Amino acid sequence: MSGPTNPPANGADEAGPFAFTKANLALADEIIGRYPEDREASAVMGLLDLAQRQNDGWLPPPAVAYVAEYLHMPQIRVYEVVTFYSMFNLKPVGRNQVRVCTTTPCWLRGSAAVLDACRETLGIDLNETTEDGEFTLTEVECLGACVNAPMIQINDDYFEDLDGARTKALLDLLKKGDKPKPGSQTGRQCSAPLKGFATMISSAKTKGTEGD
Amino acid sequence: MPKLTIDGVEVEVEPGITVLQACETAGVEIPRFCYHERLSIAGNCRMCLVEMEKSPKPIASCAMPVAEGMVIRTDSEMAVKARRGVMEFLLINHPLDCPICDQGGECDLQDQALFYGFDRTRFEEAKRSVKEKDFGPLIQTFMTRCIHCTRCVRFATEIAGVEELGLTGRGEDVEIGTYIEKALVSELSGNMIDLCPVGALTSKPYAFTARSWELTKTESIDALDAVGSAIRVDSRGGEVMRVLPRLNEAVNEEWISDKTRFAYDGLRRQRLDRPYVRRDGKLEEASWDQAFAAIAGQLEDAPGRRIAAIAGDLADCESMLALKDLMAALGSVHTDCRQDGARIEAGERAGYIFNTTIAGIERADACLLIGTDPRFEAPLINARLRKRYLAGGFSVGFVGPEVDLTYRAEPLGAGPKTLGEIAAGEHPFAAVLDDAAHPMLIVGQGALARPDGARVLATARRIAEETGMIGDGWNGFNVLHLAAARVGGLDIGFVPGEGGLDVAAILEAAGSGGLDAVYLLGADEIDMAALADTFVIYQGHHGDAGAEAADVILPGAAYTEKDATYVNTEGRAQHGRLAVFPPGEAREDWKIIRALSGVLGRTLPYDDIGALRARMIEVNRIFAAPDEARPAEWGAFGTPGPMDPAPFAYPLENFYMTDPITRASMTMAECTALARSANKDKTGTDG
Ligand code: SF4
Ligand code: FES
Ligand code: FES
Numbered sequence: 026m027s028g029p030t031n032p033p034a035n036g037a038d039e040a041g042p043f044a045f046t047k048a049n050l051a052l053a054d055e056i057i058g059r060y061p062e063d064r065e066a067s068a069v070m071g072l073l074d075l076a077q078r079q080n081d082g083w084l085p086p087p088a089v090a091y092v093a094e095y096l097h098m099p100q101i102r103v104y105e106v107v108t109f110y111s112m113f114n115l116k117p118v119g120r121n122q123v124r125v126c127t128t129t130p131c132w133l134r135g136s137a138a139v140l141d142a143c144r145e146t147l148g149i150d151l152n153e154t155t156e157d158g159e160f161t162l163t164e165v166e167c168l169g170a171c172v173n174a175p176m177i178q179i180n181d182d183y184f185e186d187l188d189g190a191r192t193k194a195l196l197d198l199l200k201k202g203d204k205p206k207p208g209s210q211t212g213r214q215c216s217a218p219l220k221g222f223a224t225m226i227s228s229a230k231t232k233g234t235e236g237d
Numbered sequence: 238m239p240k241l242t243i244d245g246v247e248v249e250v251e252p253g254i255t256v257l258q259a260c261e262t263a264g265v266e267i268p269r270f271c272y273h274e275r276l277s278i279a280g281n282c283r284m285c286l287v288e289m290e291k292s293p294k295p296i297a298s299c300a301m302p303v304a305e306g307m308v309i310r311t312d313s314e315m316a317v318k319a320r321r322g323v324m325e326f327l328l329i330n331h332p333l334d335c336p337i338c339d340q341g342g343e344c345d346l347q348d349q350a351l352f353y354g355f356d357r358t359r360f361e362e363a364k365r366s367v368k369e370k371d372f373g374p375l376i377q378t379f380m381t382r383c384i385h386c387t388r389c390v391r392f393a394t395e396i397a398g399v400e401e402l403g404l405t406g407r408g409e410d411v412e413i414g415t416y417i418e419k420a421l422v423s424e425l426s427g428n429m430i431d432l433c434p435v436g437a438l439t440s441k442p443y444a445f446t447a448r449s450w451e452l453t454k455t456e457s458i459d460a461l462d463a464v465g466s467a468i469r470v471d472s473r474g475g476e477v478m479r480v481l482p483r484l485n486e487a488v489n490e491e492w493i494s495d496k497t498r499f500a501y502d503g504l505r506r507q508r509l510d511r512p513y514v515r516r517d518g519k520l521e522e523a524s525w526d527q528a529f530a531a532i533a534g535q536l537e538d539a540p541g542r543r544i545a546a547i548a549g550d551l552a553d554c555e556s557m558l559a560l561k562d563l564m565a566a567l568g569s570v571h572t573d574c575r576q577d578g579a580r581i582e583a584g585e586r587a588g589y590i591f592n593t594t595i596a597g598i599e600r601a602d603a604c605l606l607i608g609t610d611p612r613f614e615a616p617l618i619n620a621r622l623r624k625r626y627l628a629g630g631f632s633v634g635f636v637g638p639e640v641d642l643t644y645r646a647e648p649l650g651a652g653p654k655t656l657g658e659i660a661a662g663e664h665p666f667a668a669v670l671d672d673a674a675h676p677m678l679i680v681g682q683g684a685l686a687r688p689d690g691a692r693v694l695a696t697a698r699r700i701a702e703e704t705g706m707i708g709d710g711w712n713g714f715n716v717l718h719l720a721a722a723r724v725g726g727l728d729i730g731f732v733p734g735e736g737g738l739d740v741a742a743i744l745e746a747a748g749s750g751g752l753d754a755v756y757l758l759g760a761d762e763i764d765m766a767a768l769a770d771t772f773v774i775y776q777g778h779h780g781d782a783g784a785e786a787a788d789v790i791l792p793g794a795a796y797t798e799k800d801a802t803y804v805n806t807e808g809r810a811q812h813g814r815l816a817v818f819p820p821g822e823a824r825e826d827w828k829i830i831r832a833l834s835g836v837l838g839r840t841l842p843y844d845d846i847g848a849l850r851a852r853m854i855e856v857n858r859i860f861a862a863p864d865e866a867r868p869a870e871w872g873a874f875g876t877p878g879p880m881d882p883a884p885f886a887y888p889l890e891n892f893y894m895t896d897p898i899t900r901a902s903m904t905m906a907e908c909t910a911l912a913r914s915a916n917k918d919k920t921g922t923d924g
Contacts, residue, residue: 086417099400104416108405 043087045095049075053095065096069106072096073113082122083114111165119154119161121199123147124178127164130171135188139175140164142192146200159200172216173209182207241307256298256309257285265311268320268349270327270434271386272299275490276395282327282386284349286319287311295319317353324353327384329360330409331435338382340436342449346384367412373420374907375427375499376438383437385411389429396492397423398623398643413437422915424616424892427498431481431491440479442499442904447471447478455816456483458803459497460551460796461899463718464595464617465805466493470501470797470816477501477797477817487596487866488805494616495908496893503902504795507780510821513790520790525822529836531789532754535772536837539753541568545743548574548731549759549777550720550896553801553813555849556776556793556826557722557731558856559841560758563830566839570734571743571752574726576762577888578741579682580690580876581716583727586859588694588874590724590808591618592712593677594866598625601713603673605649605666606635607656607697608885609681609717612642613892615806618679618717619643632673634666637683637885651884653693656684660699670704677706677713682888685716688881695875707871718806719888719895721796722759725804728857747771757783758826759793761897776829778819779897791833792823795898799825800846802853802860809866810859 045053056071072095076088084107093103107113111124123143127136144150147160154161170176173185177192184195186209198205213219240249241256243263250259255278257267270282280300287298290308295315310316328350335341367380385404390413393402399422401415415421430438452471459466459480467485471478480501482493512528513520523531536544546564548557557574564572575581581589593601598621611619619642625631626644633646636655640646649655649666658664662671670676680697684690698714700706706713718724726732733739738746744767746752752771757763759777765786775787778795796803798819804810819825824832827849834841843849853860859867889895893905893912 089416101401101403101416105403105405109407 041087043076043080043085043091045075045091046079049079057096066098066102069096069098069103070110073103073107077113082118082120083116085115111163117154119159121160121179123160123162123196124165124168125162126166126168126170126174126176126178128167128171130167131175134174136175138189139177139187139192142189143177143196146193146196160196170216173213185209186211186213239303239305239307241303241305241309243309244311250303252303254303256287256289256296256301256303256307259303260287260298260309260311267298267311268345268353269299270345270349270384271388273388273391273432276388276391276432279387279391282384283323284320284327286316286323288313288315288319320349320353321355324350325355325359328354328358330365330381331384332364332381334382338379338436339377339439339444340382340433344436345434365409370414371420372429372438373422373426373911374904375441375495376421376430377441377444379437379439380413381437382435383413384435385413386434387413388432388434389413389438392429392432393421393423393426395627396428396620396623397425399423420911420915422912424494424496424613425492425620427495428482428492440499442502443479447473452478453816455797455814457797457816458811458813459493460553460721460803460813461496461500461896462494462615463721463723463806464488464494464615465721465803465807465809465811466497466617467811468493468497470814472797472817475817477504487594488807488809489617490620492617492620496616496895496899496905499904499908500893500899500902501797502904503779503898503900504797506901506903507897508820508823509778509780509784509790509792510819510823511792512822513784513787515788520784520787525832528789528791529833532774532833533836535754535788536567542571543751543753544569544756545571545738545746545752545754546573546756546758547576547740547743547760547763548572548722548726549576549757549761549783550722551796551898552722552726552758553796553799553803553826554725554729554810554853554860555801555846556758556830557726558729558853559827559830559834559843559849560756561729561731562841562852563834563837563839564756565734566834566841567837570737572731572737573733573740573743574722574729574731575686575740576720576760577682577686578690578739579686579723580688580694581685581727582691582874583730583732585872585874586728586808586869587712587714587871588698589716589718589727590869591679591715591717591806592808592869593715594807595621598622598677599628600711601625601673601675601677602630603632603669603676604634605659605670605676605678605700606633606637606646607678607680607693608637608652608684608887609635609679610637610640610642610683610887610889611679611681611717612640613889614681614719614887615717618806632669634669637681637887640887652882653689653696653880653885654882656693656696656700657880660696660703662703667700667704670700670706673704675711675713676704677715679715679717681717682719683885686888687883687885689878691876692878692880693875695877696880698873698875699877712868712871716806721803721805724806724808725802725810728804728808728810728859729853730856744768757787759783759897776826777897778823779901781897781900783897791829792819792821793826793829794819794823798823801826802850802863804859807866808859808869810863812863 057068060067072092093100125140176185191210248263267285269285271279280297285298286295288310289296370378390402455470459468466489467483469481512523514523514531623644634649659667684693701714747768754772756774761781761783773787775783776791797816893908894900899905
């Protein structure tokens with residue numbers, strides 16, 4: 026797991042000042058509106074996500090400060106959130122953020138090969154960005170898709186049931202500018218069993234459900 | 238009241254407390270790192286695990302509320318094994334550097350490791366290391382030692398009210414730090430050193446100077462502000478090595494300000510360690526006999542009305558009374574302890590003390606601050622106000638320049654005009670006070686140490702009377718003092734007698750040749766130039782302004798070097814104790830005055846401190862009840878009349894340097910520089 030890096034000492038950055046666009050201002054207020062009136066700090070994750078999306082996938086210090094001020098929170102409280110979640114980036118990232126799950130279930134199912142394929146295909150190591158700014162590779166903890174392990178997340182989509190070759194194919198498509206289909210890469214439907222149903226196959230014969 | 242069984246013993250406890258607290262009442266100590274009774278519950282260290290019947294897993298006792306019928310085991314195999322496990326995890330990344338760690342000998346982790354530690358390690362990966370953080374000139378960080386209990390974060394956020402510290406990252410990368418790398422500025426920051434259960438936060442000035450077990454510990458009272466915090470002075474070989482807080486729920490709880498804690502290096506610098514006599518315009522070393530002879534020569538033919546005495550801010554009650562008695566014997570009524578010219582009279586005690594008491598603040602529900610910035614004038618009183626504020630339902634308003642008190646306070650106006658409106662019930666805040674069940678006000682020296690101070694005082698009294706601050710079992714009228722000597726001085730009656738001169742008048746008389754001698758008892762904050770050619774006797778411990786202007790210097794003892802009484806702003810008389818001897822030929826102050834009285838042929842009638850204290854009780858009964866804050870009877874004080882419309886100004890220019898000791902302290906100088914630069918960044922207020 027990689028640690029977050031501290032922002033530059035002076036708090037300023039080449040990124041310049043930050044402010045929500047008009048559309049995002051409306052969205053921000055909608056998000057805040059989802060929480061009780063004196064609990065606006067609850068909207069911090071939503072607003073950080075919004076800010077990050079507006080800013081090419083990362084949060085420069087002015088954006089963190091902006092969100093803090095927007096929600097009347099001390100900056101350190103927002104910074105704690107930003108550094109806790111691996112989904113928030115404090116450094117510029119590539120257009121495609123490839124997050125490889127390496128937690129136990131995925132690892133047992135071959136995440137090492139998936140990670141290797143990523144390294145090879147993209148020519149970068151963990152926490153690096155390709156020179157063309159297209160890909161950033163990171164390692165993450167369980168993303169909750171273990172049933173279809175191993176998996177990776179690229180931006181907002183999950184790609185599951187991977188192995189080395191499938192990962193490479195997927196990334197090659199992306200490199201060409203194509204849009205690979207999210208979900209299982211073996212054609213499995215959602216998280217249905219691979220070889221047909223294995224449980225609850227005999228019809229239920231309990232009282233009350235007779236004739237089923 | 239819920240009943241529960243702890244280690245086989247049935248106990249009945251208050252509802253709403255935690256299992257850990259219940260264990261404590263049952264006399265069972267639970268090891269803990271993150272839990273602290275004055276901070277919110279974090280429940281993150283897991284050291285307090287105990288076994289609870291019907292729970293498959295051990296529970297964190299600090300975060301579990303008690304319930305009827307609980308069966309708790311703190312000594313079962315499960316509980317002990319759980320603690321061993323937690324300890325092993327904590328030690329995975331904790332360095333084994335106890336021999337070079339300042340916390341060694343007083344470290345919670347070290348102590349607990351003795352009971353629950355494993356003497357080998359099963360962890361074979363690399364230990365992590367963490368970069369040091371900048372916590373300012375007072376706190377040394379060794380962040381690799383941090384166990385992430387977050388006590389420091391909670392202290393900064395909850396007690397100190399500076400929300401700048403946080404826990405960043407997650408898992409193995411978790412760190413304590415500030416967002417933008419900058420020094421943490423708080424007048425209470427040193428308390429984090431005490432709170433930190435390991436050696437991650439230690440005292441920078443104390444670094445590597447002593448081991449805790451070689452120190453002599455003396456329980457005493459702080460004299461660097463008028464709060465009178467309970468302190469412990471740790472010394473070795475005649476030197477004060479550090480100052481720590483002692484518990485006193487009524488005054489400082491278990492905190493002290495950074496000034497109280499860190500100014501002690503000033504006790505070693507610029508000390509007056511022998512008498513001096515000015516000869517041909519130059520101060521020269523002298524013996525006690527020579528110094529006394531010089532004084533006797535000057536006073537021999539001087540009539541009492543041409544002699545005056547001023548007591549400074551650090552003066553103790555014993556020496557003030559001895560000096561007052563000596564002045565009386567010499568026929569002088571020109572004595573004053575109000576260096577700053579505060580217009581407070583010695584008569585009505587309720588008119589010059591903090592009647593509500595510090596602990597009483599917690600009962601108040603509205604507060605009016607008049608010309609005072611308690612955050613820097615009395616950090617522990619401000620901490621109490623903040624505590625009260627956080628409990629909810631406490632409106633605070635202030636009359637004076639903009640301040641940052643660490644809690645919400647409404648700016649009401651700049652000065653007497655606003656005050657007059659409140660008194661007349663024409664200001665909206667008057668209604669707030671009116672509606673409060675326990676309203677209080679605090680009037681500071683910024684409002685009283687001005688020519689119209691007595692009128693301001695009268696207006697404040699009127700507000701107190703009109704808004705129901707004075708009632709059965711409640712007195713909401715409070716004067717906040719800055720000097721440890723002040724209330725004691727007023728209690729002793731170290732004020733001008735019948736027809737006597739006050740400080741301003743003494744200076745004026747001295748300037749025009751109207752006085753033959755002025756006796757300065759540690760008075761350094763007056764305009765020395767105004768004394769002109771008058772013969773000046775300076776008795777004190779530091780080579781500060783007073784010593785420079787002196788013709789004879791009598792070297793006295795600092796507050797850590799004498800058994801002495803101070804009365805805090807609440808009117809609580811407390812005994813400070815001798816921790817180390819005064820340096821060189823310096824002596825305890827009352828003894829100097831007693832010896833001088835003999836040379837002058839007017840021997841004071843007390844030979845030991847017991848006799849002197851008996852005389853103090855004779856002068857004022859409050860000295861018969863040390864450590865108590867006795868309610869004072871309400872009376873008339875202040876002088877009604879029109880006030881000068883000029884706005885109030887806060888009296889402290891620099892919190893860190895207020896007296897000869899703090900002005901001599903290098904540590905305080907560093908803090909001053911830091912506060913100045915922080916203020917420049919901030920567009921600014923106080924500091
Ligand atoms: S620095 Fe000390 S008080 Fe702060 S979290 Fe670490 S161990 Fe706890
Ligand atoms: S372990 Fe990879 S998604 Fe859960
Ligand atoms: S003391 Fe209970 S979890 Fe730390």
